[in-house]
Each structure stands twice: as structure tokens, then as C-alpha cells.
Amino acid sequence: MLQFVLRRLALMVPVLIGLSLLLFAWVRALPGDPARALLGQRATARSVENVTRLYGFDRPLHEQYFSYVGALLRGDFGSSTQTGQPVVDLFQNGFPATAELAVCALAFAVALGIPLGYFAARRHGTALDNLTVGASLLGVVVPVFFLAYLLKLVFAIGVGPLDFLGVFPTSGRQNPRIDATHITDFYLLDGILTQEWDAAWDALLHLVLPAVALGTIPLAIIVRITRAAVLDVTGEDYVRTAEAKGLLRSTISRRHVLRNALLPVVTTVGLQAGLLLSGAVLTETVFAINGLGATLFDAITLLDYPVLQGFILAIALMYALINLTVDVLYGVIDPRVRVS
Amino acid sequence: MTVPAVTLAARRREGTPLLSVRDLQVRFTRRGRAPVRAVDGVSFDVAPGQVVGLVGESGCGKSVTSLAVMGLLAPRGVEVEGEVLFEGQDLLALSSDELRELRGRDIAMVFQDPMTSLNPVVPVGTQVTEVLRRHAGMDRGQARDEAESLLERVGIPDPARRLKDYPHQLSGGMRQRALIAIALACKPRLLIADEPTTALDVTIQAQVLELLKQLVAETGTAMIMITHDLGVVAGICDEVNVMYAGRVVERAGRRELFASPRHQYTGGLLRSIPRLDAVRGGQLTPIPGSASDVLPWERGCAFAPRCSAQDADCLVPDLELTLDDVRPEHRLRCVHPVPPPGAAL
Numbered sequence: 310m311l312q313f314v315l316r317r318l319a320l321m322v323p324v325l326i327g328l329s330l331l332l333f334a335w336v337r338a339l340p341g342d343p344a345r346a347l348l349g350q351r352a353t354a355r356s357v358e359n360v361t362r363l364y365g366f367d368r369p370l371h372e373q374y375f376s377y378v379g380a381l382l383r384g385d386f387g388s389s390t391q392t393g394q395p396v397v398d399l400f401q402n403g404f405p406a407t408a409e410l411a412v413c414a415l416a417f418a419v420a421l422g423i424p425l426g427y428f429a430a431r432r433h434g435t436a437l438d439n440l441t442v443g444a445s446l447l448g449v450v451v452p453v454f455f456l457a458y459l460l461k462l463v464f465a466i467g468v469g470p471l472d473f474l475g476v477f478p479t480s481g482r483q484n485p486r487i488d489a490t491h492i493t494d495f496y497l498l499d500g501i502l503t504q505e506w507d508a509a510w511d512a513l514l515h516l517v518l519p520a521v522a523l524g525t526i527p528l529a530i531i532v533r534i535t536r537a538a539v540l541d542v543t544g545e546d547y548v549r550t551a552e553a554k555g556l557l558r559s560t561i562s563r564r565h566v567l568r569n570a571l572l573p574v575v576t577t578v579g580l581q582a583g584l585l586l587s588g589a590v591l592t593e594t595v596f597a598i599n600g601l602g603a604t605l606f607d608a609i610t611l612l613d614y615p616v617l618q619g620f621i622l623a624i625a626l627m628y629a630l631i632n633l634t635v636d637v638l639y640g641v642i643d644p645r646v647r648v649s
Numbered sequence: 650m651t652v653p654a655v656t657l658a659a660r661r662r663e664g665t666p667l668l669s670v671r672d673l674q675v676r677f678t679r680r681g682r683a684p685v686r687a688v689d690g691v692s693f694d695v696a697p698g699q700v701v702g703l704v705g706e707s708g709c710g711k712s713v714t715s716l717a718v719m720g721l722l723a724p725r726g727v728e729v730e731g732e733v734l735f736e737g738q739d740l741l742a743l744s745s746d747e748l749r750e751l752r753g754r755d756i757a758m759v760f761q762d763p764m765t766s767l768n769p770v771v772p773v774g775t776q777v778t779e780v781l782r783r784h785a786g787m788d789r790g791q792a793r794d795e796a797e798s799l800l801e802r803v804g805i806p807d808p809a810r811r812l813k814d815y816p817h818q819l820s821g822g823m824r825q826r827a828l829i830a831i832a833l834a835c836k837p838r839l840l841i842a843d844e845p846t847t848a849l850d851v852t853i854q855a856q857v858l859e860l861l862k863q864l865v866a867e868t869g870t871a872m873i874m875i876t877h878d879l880g881v882v883a884g885i886c887d888e889v890n891v892m893y894a895g896r897v898v899e900r901a902g903r904r905e906l907f908a909s910p911r912h913q914y915t916g917g918l919l920r921s922i923p924r925l926d927a928v929r930g931g932q933l934t935p936i937p938g939s940a941s942d943v944l945p946w947e948r949g950c951a952f953a954p955r956c957s958a959q960d961a962d963c964l965v966p967d968l969e970l971t972l973d974d975v976r977p978e979h980r981l982r983c984v985h986p987v988p989p990p991g992a993a994l
Contacts, residue, residue, distance in 0.1 A: 546760060550828070551768070557783065
């Protein structure tokens with residue numbers, strides 16, 4: 310297994326090299342001039358030229374690329390052309406909020422999605438099954454920002470006679486009046502680690518609505534994949550063999566159905582985890598969470614090349630690591646993968 | 650331990666059958682469609698230690714019969730009627746939990762396709778021990794030791810290592826042996842083998858069949874052998890039920906059946922087997938048509954559309970399975986039986 314992991318890690322090197330090249334090209338293919346974006350509409354041609362030379366945008370592309378990669382290899386991700394802040398600092402500022410939100414959204418989606426999909430499949434064709442399928446269809450198609458605003462309106466602000474439902478905070482990550490100690494900048498985790506339970510509880514309350522909003526699409530997808538996988542496996546010959554052995558229902562579910570059905574589910578969860586990290590922008594905006602989303606959005610509109618490249622590369626790296634985890638899990642679940 | 654053939658035979662004569670299937674009906678219902686009658690009033694007995702064959706082509710209802718006996722048909726969309734008496738107890742009247750106690754312990758089953766009948770992500774050993782731990786009350790260690798000796802008995806070399814292997818590391822023949830070991834683990838009184846050799850290579854087929862034959866003889870386990878292969882029947886069965894379109898059309902002892910098939914369908918089946926002593930280049934005699942060309946039994950003999958001997962007399966509604974007056978060792982559902990060899994036409 311260790312060998313497998315090492316080999317996969319080694320394989321990530323060419324992937325990252327290719328990615329840095331693509332990313333470099335893509336960022337430069339974005340319409341607009343970064344120097345002008347920095348200086349504004351009224352900048353003189355001379356200052357634009359100066360800035361262009363300052364950042365080296367006038368040099369041939371391959372030179373730019375190699376100096377970029379050279380800096381990367383020294384651990385230098387550059388600085389924002391807008392604010393001058395190092396990209397690494399910007400990332401560190403936003404990452405905890407985004408990661409916390411993504412993890413909670415994924416936890417919500419997995420914890421609810423796998424059981425729902427499982428029970429829907431085991432009661433195939435019943436009202437529960439139909440309801441689950443219908444609801445999951447709705448969950449896939451509802452736009453995130455719409456759902457986020459709706460949740461905020463009903464469960465944070467409160468509307469009309471239902472305003473007793475508005476129990477959750479509307480925005481932010483934690484009530485600033487709470488004097489919380491921050492170690493990791495994952496607020497919920499900090500609250501637990503320092504045993505400041507009021508801080509942890511408050512952070513959790515702040516996470517509920519954004520996590521539900523962000524986790525709904527993955528939830529719906531996980532429900533559907535789980536249901537389909539369980540239905541598939543239930544019809545397999547080896548489940549019939551298990552039934553013919555007179556095994557307890559719980560043994561059959563756990564050992565013979567779920568274990569096989571989890572294979573496609575694990576793949577899906579991995580893909581969703583990657584999407585959540587990069588897809589939290591809208592949710593973060595609605596709930597005014599200071600995550601990667603806002604910074605990334607600014608970087609795109611202002612053509613902040615170093616920030617764009619750095620953020621996307623970091624997200625891609627995490628994506629690759631999640632994929633590796635999925636592959637390892639796959640090997641744990643399915644012995645046929647281990648050999649090959 | 651070998652039970653002397655004499656005692657077995659005596660036990661068979663003694664009376665109460667181990668399994669008695671009475672007027673079994675299985676209908677598959679689908680909303681908005683006429684129900685399909687897969688099994689249409691099947692009755693047969695299995696005495697302790699006896700090997701009974703259910704023979705017929707695809708779709709004749711033999712597998713559905715066995716799944717109904719095991720209570721393994723899907724809970725919805727299926728209607729099962731009749732009686733399946735196992736030692737006097739009607740299995741169809743049992744709750745699914747009561748059936749769970751019985752399955753794997755008193756009645757076990759070996760399925761057709763060993764490639765798909767084992768769980769690919771669970772070690773073979775666990776798949777053997779789980780049935781021992783469930784029904785024989787063994788702890789982990791005992792079950793492991795017993796599993797090892799079981800694998801050895803079904804002829805799997807190096808059983809200790811094989812227990813740790815996963816199904817994909819075993820060949821098809823090995824897997825079927827493992828499945829046989831699983832089925833026989835709790836020394837069931839009845840084994841249902843549903844085409845256990847069909848998915849195997851011809852050379853392996855003979856080995857597996859021989860193994861089954863030997864094991865059931867040693868343990869005194871009764872067996873229902875479901876097959877479309879008359880060669881299998883000839884090798885192993887004491888009594889044979891030939892099924893067509895959901896009903897038993899002929900029942901006889903193995904020797905009687907092969908010596909003198911009486912139903913036109915049985916006759917057709919025997920004629921369509923390639924023979925080593927046949928003239929070189931000679932043609933086989935197939936049964937014309939296919940199993941879907943059937944007449945509903947309530948209008949006449951279902952086989953009539955494919956039968957060379959059929960005439961207007963065959964349109965008897967619900968033809969009975971009766972004692973054959975020419976060959977009293979046969980039961981028969983046919984208006985124009987095949988004349989016995991040597992008889993004048």
C-alpha cells in the first residue's frame with residue numbers, strides 16, 4: 310500500500326507541471342491588460358508601460374513561465390499585483406474559512422446522503438423511495454445562490470408568521486462579541502480545542518446555513534449515486550448467495566451490500582469534495598464569509614495573475630490529494646484494485 | 650462417513666418425504682400487464698438422501714421452483730401459492746426471519762455462476778465462516794478451522810492460504826468448490842443445486858459433479874439437481890422430473906426415463922443429444938420451434954405446437970399428470986406418449 314501511495318505521489322509531479330503550464334497560459338489568455346486593470350481607465354500610456362515592465366509582462370511568455378516556475382520551486386508564490394500582499398498570506402487568510410465550510414458541507418452531504426440513498430434503495434418503489442428521488446432531483450437543480458438566500462431569509466432573518474424559525478446568524482463566521490481564542494483559524498475546531506464551548510457553538514450555528522446551502526447539490530448527487538449503487542448490488546448474485554446462507558439482514562446489508570455499493574459513492578464524494586473547495590464562492594458571498602472565494606473573485610476581475618495562479622494551483626493540488634485519498638480508499642475496499 | 654446404500658434405500662422407502670412440494674404456483678405480476686405464470690401447479694417429493702432432478706429448457710420454471718422453495722423470490726411482484734412442506738412444515742407459511750434460520754442450516758443452495766456468486770470484496774474464508782458462525786454457533790477460531798477442513802474436503806489445495814484469498818484469485822472451478830463448501834458447511838438435509846456445472850469448463854464440470862455426488866452420498870444430504878443437461882441427470886439423479894412451460898410433464902426413475910422416455914418432449918430431448926455411437930456426419934434431431942411457442946395449459950398440451958405427434962386430441966384442457974398405464978413407473982402428462990422400444994406401432 311505504501312508503495313502504491315508513493316508511486317501515486319510521484320505521478321503527481323508531472324500532473325502539477327502540466328497544470329502550471331496550462332494555468333499560466335489560461336491566465337494570460339484572459340481578456341484585458343493586467344497593468345491597465347491595476348491602474349484603472351484613466352492611466353497614462355506611460356504608467357501602463359512602466360507597470361508592464363515592472364511585472365515583466367513584456368518579456369516573452371516562455372521566459373515569464375520559467376521565472377514563475379523557478380520562483381515556485383523556491384517556494385515563492387509571488388505577491389498580489391493589486392495589494393502587494395504575498396499570495397501565500399492571502400491564501401492563508403481565506404483558506405480556513407473556506408475549508409471549514411467545505412468540510413461541514415461535505416459532512417452534511419455524506420452523513421445524510423448515504424443513509425438516505427441506502428434506505429430509498431432498500432425500500433425501492435415505495436413512497437419513501439419516490440420522495441427521496443424527487444427531492445434529490447430538486448436538490449440538484451436548485452441554484453446555490455437562490456437556496457442560500459432562501460435559507461438566510463427563512464432561517465436567519467425570519468419571515469412573517471414564521472419568523473420564529475429565524476434562529477441562525479445571518480452572516481459571518483462567529484459573533485465578534487465572543488472572546489474566542491484562535492489557534493488554527495478553523496473556528497469550530499478552535500472552540501473545541503480550547504474548550505470554549507460557547508465559541509464552538511456559535512461557530513457551529515454560523516456554519517449550519519452555509520453548509521446546508523453548499524452541501525445540498527452534493528447531498529442530492531450522493532443520494533442518487535448511493536441509491537443506484539445499492540439497487541445495483543442488491544440484484545447481484547452474491548447477495549442472493551448471502552440470502553441463501555440465511556445470514557442476518559444486518560450482516561447482508563453491511564458486509565455484502567454496503568461494502569460493494571460504497572465503491573462508486575467514494576468516487577463521487579471525492580469529486581464533490583474537490584468541487585466544494587472551489588465552488589464555495591457564491592455561498593461565501595451570501596453569508597459574508599471571508600474565505601478564498603471573495604479574493605479569488607477579485608483576482609479574476611482585476612487580472613491579478615500571481616493570486617489567480619497561486620490559488621488555483623493550491624486548489625488543484627488539494628484536488629489531486631483528495632483523488633489520491635479516494636484511490637487509496639478504493640484499494641482498501643476493493644481487493645481487485647490492490648493487485649493491479 | 651459412508652452410509653451403506655441399503656440403509657439409504659430403506660430410509661427412502663420409509664415414508665414421509667423430506668421435502669414435499671404440493672401444487673406450487675408462481676406468478677410474476679406487473680402493473681398493467683397480465684401476470685406471467687412461471688410455475689403452474691408443480692408437485693414433487695424428495696426423500697431423505699434422494700437426488701431428484703428438475704430438467705427442462707430455459708424458461709420452463711425449474712429455477713423459479715427452486716427459488717420459491719428457498720423463499721428467495723423478490724418480495725414484490727411475485728405471487729406464490731401452494732405448499733412447500735419441509736419435514737411437514739410449510740415453508741411458504743414461515744416468516745422471513747424463520748426462513749432465515751432454516752436457510753443455510755437445513756436447506757442450502759449452490760447457484761449457477763460461481764464467478765458472480767461470491768462477494769468480490771470479502772475474503773473467501775469469511776464467506777465460509779460467516780455461515781458457520783451464524784448457524785453452527787462457532788466462534789471465530791472454530792469456524793476458521795472448520796472452514797479449512799471444508800475447503801480441503803471439496804478438493805481445494807492449500808486451504809489455509811485460500812481462506813485469505815479473494816474470489817478473483819480463484820479459478821471458476823475453485824470458486825464453485827468453495828460455494829459447495831459453503832452450502833454443505835452446516836450439513837444441511839437438503840441441497841438445491843441450480844445448474845451448478847453450466848458455467849464451468851467441460852472437464853471441470855465432470856469433477857464438480859463427481860464431487861457433489863460423492864459429498865451428498867457421504868453426508869446423506871438429499872439434493873434437487875436443476876439442469877437442462879440430460880448428461881448431468883444420467884450421472885447423478887435417482888428420480889427425474891421433466892418440466893415444460895411451468896408444469897411437470899413426466900416423472901420417472903433415471904433408468905426408466907432413459908430406457909423409455911414416454912413424453913414426446915422427453916423423447917425429443919433425448920433425440921437431440923449428440924451421441925458418440927451415432928453415424929459420422931449424421932444429423933441431430935432438434936425439437937422444432939422454441940420454448941416460447943407454448944399453448945396455455947388450460948387450452949391443451951403446452952408442447953403441442955412443437956410436437957410431431959400432436960393432433961386434435963391434444964387440445965384437452967388441463968391435462969393431468971397421471972400414472973402411465975403402459976409403463977407404470979412413469980407419471981405422464983401426454984395424450985400420445987412415445988411408444989416404448991420394441992412395441993408395435
